[in-house]
Amino acid sequence: MESKSQMWIRRLAAVGLPVLGILVIIGLWAITSKTWATSLPTPWKTWEVSRSYVLDPFSKRGELDQGILRFTWYSLERVAQGYGLALLIGTPLGFLLGMSRFFQALFDPIVQILRPVSPLAWLPLGLVIFQQPGPAGLFTIAMCSMWPTVLNTALGVRSVPQDYLNVAKVLRLGRMKTLFKVMLPAALPYMFTGFRLSLGIAWLVIVAAEMLTGAPGVGGFLWQEYNALIYEHIILCIVTIGLVGFILDRMMGAIEQRLKVA
Amino acid sequence: MALLELLNVDKSHGQTHVLRNASLAVEKGEFVAIVGFSGAGKSTIISLLSGLSRPDKGQVLWQGKPVEAPGPERGVVFQNYSLLPWLTTFENVYFAVDSVLASLPKEEKLRRTERYLAMVGLGHAHERKPAQLSGGMRQRVALARALAADPEVLLMDEPLSALDALTRASLQDEIERIGRVSGKTIVLVTNDVDEAILLADRIVPLSAGPAATFGPSSEVDIPRPRDRRALNHDPKFRALKAQITEFLLDSRQKRRSGRVEAPSEPLVQLVEVAS
Numbered sequence: 001m002e003s004k005s006q007m008w009i010r011r012l013a014a015v016g017l018p019v020l021g022i023l024v025i026i027g028l029w030a031i032t033s034k035t036w037a038t039s040l041p042t043p044w045k046t047w048e049v050s051r052s053y054v055l056d057p058f059s060k061r062g063e064l065d066q067g068i069l070r071f072t073w074y075s076l077e078r079v080a081q082g083y084g085l086a087l088l089i090g091t092p093l094g095f096l097l098g099m100s101r102f103f104q105a106l107f108d109p110i111v112q113i114l115r116p117v118s119p120l121a122w123l124p125l126g127l128v129i130f131q132q133p134g135p136a137g138l139f140t141i142a143m144c145s146m147w148p149t150v151l152n153t154a155l156g157v158r159s160v161p162q163d164y165l166n167v168a169k170v171l172r173l174g175r176m177k178t179l180f181k182v183m184l185p186a187a188l189p190y191m192f193t194g195f196r197l198s199l200g201i202a203w204l205v206i207v208a209a210e211m212l213t214g215a216p217g218v219g220g221f222l223w224q225e226y227n228a229l230i231y232e233h234i235i236l237c238i239v240t241i242g243l244v245g246f247i248l249d250r251m252m253g254a255i256e257q258r259l260k261v262a
Numbered sequence: 263m264a265l266l267e268l269l270n271v272d273k274s275h276g277q278t279h280v281l282r283n284a285s286l287a288v289e290k291g292e293f294v295a296i297v298g299f300s301g302a303g304k305s306t307i308i309s310l311l312s313g314l315s316r317p318d319k320g321q322v323l324w325q326g327k328p329v330e331a332p333g334p335e336r337g338v339v340f341q342n343y344s345l346l347p348w349l350t351t352f353e354n355v356y357f358a359v360d361s362v363l364a365s366l367p368k369e370e371k372l373r374r375t376e377r378y379l380a381m382v383g384l385g386h387a388h389e390r391k392p393a394q395l396s397g398g399m400r401q402r403v404a405l406a407r408a409l410a411a412d413p414e415v416l417l418m419d420e421p422l423s424a425l426d427a428l429t430r431a432s433l434q435d436e437i438e439r440i441g442r443v444s445g446k447t448i449v450l451v452t453n454d455v456d457e458a459i460l461l462a463d464r465i466v467p468l469s470a471g472p473a474a475t476f477g478p479s480s481e482v483d484i485p486r487p488r489d490r491r492a493l494n495h496d497p498k499f500r501a502l503k504a505q506i507t508e509f510l511l512d513s514r515q516k517r518r519s520g521r522v523e524a525p526s527e528p529l530v531q532l533v534e535v536a537s
């Protein structure tokens with residue numbers, strides 16, 4: 001049994017330590033910007049310059065001068081499309097790889113080779129294929145974020161307990177019914193791990209895609225402000241990208257956890 | 263003609279010769295218990311009888327015809343329950359009813375599911391997921407699932423071996439009652455001689471593996487319903503138990519003297535009697 005004071009110390013630590021960590025980083029940042037990297041904006045200056053973008057997050061003053069959450073929304077829309085495409089292709093592909101040794105042998109090497117290719121490499125190819133920055137961006141997001149879904153779905157399908165398949169056989173379920181009523185629910189927790197990792201990558205890629213295509217969004221804004229020499233906004237974008245990615249991951253994690261318990 | 267039959271069956275898993283020249287005939291309406299050591303190939307027998315695996319040599323016959331694939335006429339109660347964890351108790355049973363008796367009207371299927379859950383004493387637990395049930399309750403669901411699909415024979419693969427003694431006893435009574443009331447043909451595989459004698463009409467011992475085969479079968483000439491407390495003092499029970507135990511221990515003795523590498527799996531119930 002812990003005493004009441006111990007409990008308070010524990011609670012204080014749970015909230016206080018992360019805050020302390022953030023303060024330490026901001027401190028280091030302030031020192032850096034005051035000493036050896038003087039073109040790096042100070043924390044206070046960053047806030048001053050970013051304030052109108054944060055406090056009026058949905059305003060639209062011009063094509064490339066909008067509130068930070070409006071930019072975030074554009075990026076999220078683009079990510080949703082590319083990510084949706086990745087799931088649409090990746091999930092069936094994962095099932096195919098998981099269910100058939102033939103397809104596993106056929107496609108696994110190519111999956112392993114395409115998986116580590118950077119978004120910066122895919123985007124020019126997308127531009128060549130589609131001739132337009134929009135579809136090229138979606139292509140890049142899909143090509144980069146699909147692989148965790150493919151691999152985890154395949155693993156999930158391979159891990160369906162033989163017992164469940166025996167039950168399906170004794171009940172003489174058809175192929176489709178076995179697939180949708182037994183294998184899919186059994187593989188779902190693995191699949192969601194893949195979905196979560198894929199979403200993380202999709203969000204990672206959006207910045208690169210927007211930077212290279214100049215599309216309005218957090219990444220596009222970041223690159224434009226770098227070119228406009230407003231470095232404070234680069235930091236604002238980085239913080240926003242990090243926070244949004246963190247929230248997305250937490251949301252997916254919560255769904256995943258629910259599936260695992262069931 | 264026997265309902266379900268193994269004819270001179272050989273079966274190997276990889277390098278291990280599990281069954282050699284094993285023959286067994288199960289008549290309609292009969293309750294047969296197959297008793298053997300753990301690892302002797304008892305699960306292999308259930309898997310062969312159900313059609314989930316095929317013999318290397320010999321034949322598995324269902325009403326005189328070779329078994330090609332599993333089917334709902336041969337219901338299986340698996341050792342580890344094999345309930346689908348994302349479905350509730352009710353849904354697990356309904357899933358089987360809906361798959362096997364697809365042509366029935368929905369009302370009828372729902373009623374049937376309810377009836378069989380009530381039969382195994384789980385009328386109160388419809389909405390619970392398997393993870394929220396005890397081992398005994400899970401096996402009851404599995405039993406209800408198998409029965410509700412209206413099989414002609416029920417194949418039970420050590421259904422009670424993972425349960426504690428008290429739960430085990432109450433489920434034994436349950437199975438005895440269900441067997442008696444439904445008149446279903448039942449094949450029960452177990453490592454517990456007492457359980458076999460309590461439940462079955464006929465007991466077939468399986469010799470120690472590898473290359474196990476069936477010994478001479480014995481009728482259980484004890485009237486039903488059988489009282490487990492009275493059974494211990496019944497001279498017929500004691501004679502039968504001694505006879506089967508002796509066969510099993512003998513077969514293991516022979517295995518060991520013949521082959522040094524034969525697996526030795528202690529069987530608690532047998533050791534008690536022998537000492």
